[in-house]
Amino acid sequence: MSQKNRLNGGQIDRNRPLSFSFDGKNYTGYVGDTLSSALLANNVRLMGRSFKYHRPRGVFSAGSEEPNALVELRSGARREPNTRATVAELYDGLEAQSQNRFPSLRFDALAVSDVLSSFLSAGFYYKTFMWPAAFWEKVYEPAIRRAAGLGRLSGEEDPDVYDKGFLHCDLLIIGAGPSGLAAALTAGRAGAEVILAEEDFAFGGRLLAERDLLADLSANDWVSDVVGELSTLPNVRLMTRTTVFGQYDHGIFSAIERISDHLPEPPTHKPRQILWRIYSKRALLTAGATERPIAFENNDRPGVMLAGALRAYANRWAVTPAKDVVIFTNNDDGHRTARDLAAKGVNIAALVDCRADAPASAEFEVLKGAEVIDSRGRLGLNSVKVRLQDGSEKEITCGAFGGAGGWNPNVHLTCHKRGRPIWNDDILAFVPAPISDPALRVAGAAAGIFSTHGALQSGAEKAIQVLKELDISARMPNLSKAEDAPVNIAPFWYVRGGKGRVWLDLQNDVTVKDIKLAHQEGFKSVEHVKRYTTLGMATDQGKTANLGALAVLADLGGKSISDVGTTIFRPPYTPVSMGAIAGRSRGKNFRPYRLTPSHKWAEKQGAVFVEAGNWLRAQWFPIEGETHWRQSVDREVLAVRKSVGVCDVTTLGKIDVQGTDAAEFLNHVYCNGFAKLPVGKARYGLMLREDGLAMDDGTAARLAEDHFVVTTTTANAVSVFRHMEFCRQCLWPGLGVQLISTTEAWAQFAVAGPNARKLLQKIVDPAYDISNEAFPYMACGEVTICGGLRARLFRISFSGELAYEIAVPTRYGDALVRRVIEAGREFDAIPYGTEALGVLRIEKGHAAGNELNGQSTAAMLGMGRMVSQKKDSIGRVLAGRPHLIREDDYRLVGLRPVNAEDTILSGAHLMSIKDTANAKNDQGWVTSAAYSPHVGSSIALAFLKKGDARHGEVIRIVSPLDNSDIEATVTSPHFIDPEGERLRV
C-alpha cells in the first residue's frame, strides 16, 4: 500500500499528488511534502549511510539541522550531493539517490569499517597513517577518500545560473515563526522598511508543527491572517526559501534565496538561487530553537529521531515513521509530543521520562525515572530496551523513537561577530550573550523564550524597541492568547554504562567514547576536542550534537557545562552552494575583462591573446606558414628593427595632471626633476616608494605649462593613481593640482622602427612638421591626423628604435590601426604583440615589471644618479640609506650565453665560475630572458652583485628547477645601440 504511514490532516494538498523516486524506486507524495516526509509516508526509514562507519541511518530531524538524511538530488549535470532530505521540497519527478554506500543502501560493503571501528577512533588520521610518509598521498588518502566522504559531485559544469543582489531595510527579521511574524506585523504596521526572511517554503516556523490555538484560531489560520496582512504592505518584503546565513559588521547580512530549488529545473534564464547582501539598520533574530537528543547505546538506528521532529511530521505532514513509538524525555515537551502523536492515532508504546516526578498521563503509559538504554534493528529500529526505576529492564517493540532532550536556542548568527553564548540554568541551554552591538537583537525561542505566548510577545516588544532607536514609533499589536507553558527540564544528557557505542554526532560518527579518548589524551578544551574528534563539523555543524558532547566533557572534567563553555559558530548557518557564491562570475565572465581598441581588428588578424591583468592583449600575430610562436615573435622583432611595426599600448596607465602647481607636484612624486621640462617635451620618470625602492616608471609629457600627461605601467595603473591621489590629498593638499585617469579615453599605438617617421608622415596631417628637427626625440604635441582628427603624438621609444606613440579618441582606435597598416604596406609594416614588445625592450635593456618588482633600488637599475637631491620627492630620504646605496649591491646587467645554443631561463641564479652552485654563493638572478633574433642567441637581463664592474666576466647561470647549468658572459644591459643613436635619427 502506498503511503501507509500517512495520517489524517496536515498541511499537504492531497488533491495534488507528486511522483518521485528514491534509489530508482518510485513513490508518491503530495504538494507540501519534503523528501523526508514523503519517504516516511512511504515507510522508508533507511535513507543513508554514515560518514565514517557506513552505519545505516534514517532521518533524524524535520529541519535544516539534519545530520543523517543526506541524499544526492537530481541527476546528470544537476546532481547535487549532500542535500538534506528534510529541506528538499518535493516536486513532481524528483529523483534522489542515497549516497556513501556501495553497492546499495541496504547492503553496503564498506560497512566493514564499522567492524574495524576500534581502529578508527578519534584522531585516527593522526595516528594510523603516519608511516611511511610517501604513502599518504598515494595510498592512504585516496583510500580514505573513497571510503569516507559524502555525496559525489557530478563532475560536469553546473548548467544553472546563479545571481547576486543587494537589499536595504530598516529591520531585517530572520525567521518567520511566532516571534518573527509578530515583529513583522508590528514593524510593518509602523511603516518601517521590513524584510522577513524564512528558510522554509512556508511562513509560520514552529507554529506549522503544532496543534496550538491562538485565541480561537488554529495556528495555521493565524499565520495565514498575518501573512495576508503583511503581503498588502508595500514596505514589507516577504521572502520564503531564504536563509540568512551570515552576519557581518555594521548591519550587513548575507542570505541565500532558493528561487528554483523546488522546481525540476529553473525556467530559462532564471537563477537557481540568489545570494543577497542585505544592509539593515537593525536586525532581529527570531530563528527559533533546535531540539537535542538524549544519547544512549546504539541510538543511531533508522527510526531513532528527535521527538519534536516526530511531532512536526505528524502535525504538519500527517506522517509517522511507524505505528508504535517510544518517547524518551527529560522535560515536559516530550509529553507534548506524545500527546500530539496519540491524538493522531499513533500508538505511544511508552513515554520514558528520566524524572522520578514526571507528570502522569491518562492517554499512554509514562515510565517515570526510567531510561532507554539500548536499541535493536539492523536496518531500522525494532525495539528499545528500557531500564525502569526499580532497575529492571524491559524490551519495548517500536518502529520509531523520539528523543526529547530539551531545546537549544538558535544562537548561531549572534556568534558571527564573536558573541559568546552564555549558559542558562532555567532552560539548560546556551542563550545569546547580551549584545552590546545594536545591529542584532534576539526574540522568541532563539532568545530562550520557548512558549508561543512568550515568542509573540517578545517579537513585538523587540520590534518596538529597535524601531524606537530609528525614530519610528510602533504600537503593540493585539496578540492572541496562546500557549504559555513553563519549561520543566532535568539535566540529563546521555545514558551512562553499557559497552556499545553511544552516538553524539551522527554526521561525523563521534561517540561518547571518542570524547573520552580525546580527553584522556589531553584534548580537554572544547575547541581542541572539536578539532581532534571532528565533532560538530560538516554540513550540520553539530546543531544536534554539540551539547551532548559538552555534557560528556563536563562530567569528565568535573565541571559544569557552563564552565566547559561552547564552541561558537561561523557563517554559513547552513551550507551554501559554490554556484551561488560565484554568481554571474563564471567562465569568461569570471571577472570583467578589458579589451583594447584594436581588439576586434587583432582578432581578425588571428592574433593570439594573453591576459595582462584584466586586459586581453595581442601576444603575437601568426601569419601563414608559422607553426611555432617563436617564428612569429622573431619575425615581428626583426621587422621592427628593419623597417616598422605597430603595437597597441593603450593599456599603459594615463593620468592627466593639470593645475598651476602640476610641475611641482610631479617633482614630488618622481625622484627625478620635472619642473624645468619644456612644453612640448616628454621625460622618463622613475617613481620611488617612500622606503626608497622603485615603484613604477613611465613618462610625463608636458602639453602645456599647467598640463602633463603621465603614463604608468599597465600593471600599476590603478595603484599609481591611488598613490598620486594620496600625495595630492594627504601630503601636499595645498598644491594647485588636479588629477584624473584617462587610460581608456585614448587609443594609443606605438609605431616603431627606422621607417616609423615615413609611415607617420602619411598619417599625420601635413600642417604638422614631424621631421627630426621639428619633432626630435622626446618631443610631444597635439596634432591632427587623417584629414582633421585630433590626436596626440609622443616621440618616445620602448624598443630602442626611432619610435612614436600616437593617441586618438578610443572610438577611432580600430580605424587608426587599419589605416596605419594600410599606409605602411610600402614599408612592410607589421603589427607586433606583447611578446615582441618584451624582446625589443630586453634587447634595449629597458627595465619593466620583472625588474621593478618591489626589491630594486634606483641604483640597482643603474639610475642611482637620477634621484635628485635638490628637491623633496617621495623616497628620496630612505633611498639614501647606506644599505641601499652600497657599492657591492646588485646591478642590472645583460647576459649572453657563451655557447649560443644555450637557453637562459628567467629566475635562474648566478654564480661565479669557480664557485660551487649553492645558496651561499648566490651572486644574483635572471630577471628577464628572451631569444634575441638580433643577437642570434638567448639573452637576459639580470641583477648581479657589483654587476656594473663585471662586464666581460664569464659566470654560471644555474637553475636547480630544470637542472641547467650554463656559462654566460656579463655585458651591458643594452644589447643594441647602447649610445641611443637609433632613437635620435
Add this chain to the structure above:
Amino acid sequence: MIINHPLLGPRDAQEFVYLGDASLIDRPDVNAETALEDFHDYLYLRDNPAGSHKELWFHEQGDRAWLVVTRDMTTHEITDVELASDYAKRRGRDR
C-alpha cells in the same frame, strides 16, 4: 563594514582600499638633520592599539577621496570619518 562617507553617506567598505595608519600624513621634513631616522620611524614604527585607531581609506570605487576613519580595532565600531585633505591641512600639511 560600512563607512559613513562625510560627503556621500554610508558606503560599503568593499568600495574602499585600505592603506594604514593615518600617521602616514605626518610625513617628516626631508631637510631635517635627523631626516633618515625620522623617515625610518615614520615608515616602520606603528602603534597597534587595541582600541581607537585613525586610519586611511581610499574611496577607489567612489569619489576617490582619501578618508581618515577612526575605528575601534576590537569592535570595528567607526566613530568618526573625515576627508583626509581636511585632516592633513589641520595637521599643518600644505604644499
Add this chain to the structure above:
Amino acid sequence: MSEHLLTPLTALGRDSPVTKTIGGITICENPDLAIASLTVRQGRDQQLQTVLTSILGGSLSGPGRAIFSNSTTAIWTGVDQWFLMAPLSEHPDYAAEIKNIVKDSASVTEQTDGWVIFDLKGDNLIPFLERICNLNSKTLVAGDATRCLIEHLGCLIICRESGRNFTIVGPRSSASSLHHTLVTAALSVA
C-alpha cells in the same frame, strides 16, 4: 566638424549602438554623449559657477547629485570635480569647448572615449537595479548620481526618473563585460 577619414566604433565594438529590450527593460547603448571632466582650481569656485551658469542655467550640483539643463548634464564625481555631458553630435570637441568657457578657473579633461553609456528604461527598474549594485535603488530620485560597483566595475549611475529611467556610465574597455552583466540581470528579473 572636420572631414577626417576614420570611422568610429561604438564601445561594444560595432558600427551602430546596441539596443536590447528584455521583459519591460530596455538597455540602450548611447554613443552620442560627449563627456568632459571639470575640476575647479584653487579659490576659483565663484568664477567657475558664474561662467557655467550660461550653459547650466544654475549652480553645479553637490555630492551624489546631477543637474540636467537643456541638453547638458553635470554630475558631481568627486571633491571639486564634475563630469559634464552633452550630445557628441553637437559637441565634437567638447573638452576644448568647455575649456574655452571656463578658461583657467578649472582644469578640463577629455573623457568622452573613456566610457560606455547605457540608458536604461522600464516601468519598474528597482528589481533589476537590486541585482547589479548596492545602492538603495528604491530611494533614488531624479538627479541622484553616484559612483558604485557593478560586478567589480566602477560605474556612475544617474537617476533621470525615479524607478524608470537611469543612465549607467561604465569603463569603456569593459563595455562587453558590463553589457553582459546588465543583460543577464535583466533576463533574470524579466
